[in-house]
Amino acid sequence: MKSIEMRTLLLTAYIVMLAFGVASAQNAVTCFRKNSSCFLKVLRCPTECPLTIPTNPTEKACYADCDVKCEAICRSNFTVSRAVTDWDLDATTHDSLEVTESFSIFMEVSDRSFQINARFIGLRPQGRTRDFTWIQALGLMFASHTFTVEAKRVKTWIETTDHLSFTLDGTSFQLREGYLSKWSSTDDELLIERTERVNSVMITVNGVAEISVTVVPVTEQDDRIHGYNIPKDDCFAHLEVQFRFLAISQEVEGVLGRTYRPDYVSTVKRGVEMPVVGGADKYETASLLSSDCKLCLFSPSQVANA
Structure with missing residues (x-):
């Protein structure tokens, strides 16, 4: 029962993000860590790193800090494939x-x-x-x-x-x-x-x-x-x-x-x-x-x- 309620809650949050253009624009991130005080909080990305997946691998990515500060921060994009030079x-x-x-x-x-x-x-x-x-x-x-x-x-x-x-x-x-x-x-x-x-x-x-x-x-x-x-x-x-x-x-x-x-x-x-x-x-x-x-x-x- 709890898992059904959780999926319903996450789906609702996603629909809300779509309604405000958050998910599609990639200019915000959401904390989905259940044990965090930031759970389901939508965090606006800094202007220095507006995208969660930058098109340029040398640019920094938007990252949700759900541990302490409940805010979106910039971090280097460490998800680059071994097929490229980075x-x-x-x-x-x-x-x-x-x-x-x-x-x-x-x-x-x-x-x-x-x-x-x-x-x-x-x-x-x-x-x-x-x-x-x-x-x-x-x-x-x-x-x-x-x-x-x-x-x-x-x-x-x-x-x-x-x-x-x-x-x-x-x-x-x-x-x-x-x-x-x-x-x-x-x-x-x-x-x-x-x-x-x-x-x-x-x-x-x-x-x-x-x-x-x-x-x-x-x-x-x-x-x-x-x-x-x-x-x-x-x-x-x-x-x-x-x-x-x-x-x-x-x-x-x-x-x-x-x-x-x-x-x-x-x-x-x-x-x-x-x-x-x-x-x-x-x-x-x-x-x-x-x-x-x-x-x-x-x-x-x-x-x-x-």
């Missing part, structure tokens, strides 16, 4: 990689013009053969710049507090809190925009990539469901990351980068409890801003000469 990728963990001394750093993507490394934090509960791991920081090398974005280590998660920190060329800087707050490098090679008031940003490396970053904790519910055994003095704040590459070669390397190669064949053994990707010895780096791994393609000196 690809999408999600990354949070690599449980198949060995994390030593509380953290390890691996090269995620390396090409001739840029490289992205990730620092993983982890822990291994008693009786488990592999670590639970999360991305704690990203390090980018591009043009003549180095850039890092990190999730701050915190004991107790506070939703209204910003837990992101940034550096450019070794110098830390602050990004003003508030939705759509912006910061850019003096040469406009790097742009950072907040997609939420705190803890979520869009990082744009000019002509290279767009990276969506959100810092989140391991919640008590996650801990209980997965058996992480998170300690009381650390909520293991980590980064949820989406990559969208604007320029990438067929020789690209990395834990994630190699999946973009046209000749890529997955080495994951399906059907086992913990799939192992392998190759950690080829991709581990000495630091977050190091290109010293065995298969790293990026070379700061070559980029400088070019």
Whole structure:
């Protein structure tokens, strides 16, 4: 009975949207998350991103933020097909990689013009053969710049507090809190925009990539469901990351980068409890801003000469 009532309610909402030209014009979005206070609320899209599915893949899409603000916001369109040059990728963990001394750093993507490394934090509960791991920081090398974005280590998660920190060329800087707050490098090679008031940003490396970053904790519910055994003095704040590459070669390397190669064949053994990707010895780096791994393609000196 409840499902029939729900379908009736959704159909009514859709008819109302059509009556006002909302659905057909694509200039508004609706929250359909039942447990949200925004449920069935129609949200007008910002003028900067009036369409939910832009005709140009480089344009930002209108997105319904049903969690906190109950408003439509602009986010990069990560639904682009692999058939074109802009690809999408999600990354949070690599449980198949060995994390030593509380953290390890691996090269995620390396090409001739840029490289992205990730620092993983982890822990291994008693009786488990592999670590639970999360991305704690990203390090980018591009043009003549180095850039890092990190999730701050915190004991107790506070939703209204910003837990992101940034550096450019070794110098830390602050990004003003508030939705759509912006910061850019003096040469406009790097742009950072907040997609939420705190803890979520869009990082744009000019002509290279767009990276969506959100810092989140391991919640008590996650801990209980997965058996992480998170300690009381650390909520293991980590980064949820989406990559969208604007320029990438067929020789690209990395834990994630190699999946973009046209000749890529997955080495994951399906059907086992913990799939192992392998190759950690080829991709581990000495630091977050190091290109010293065995298969790293990026070379700061070559980029400088070019």
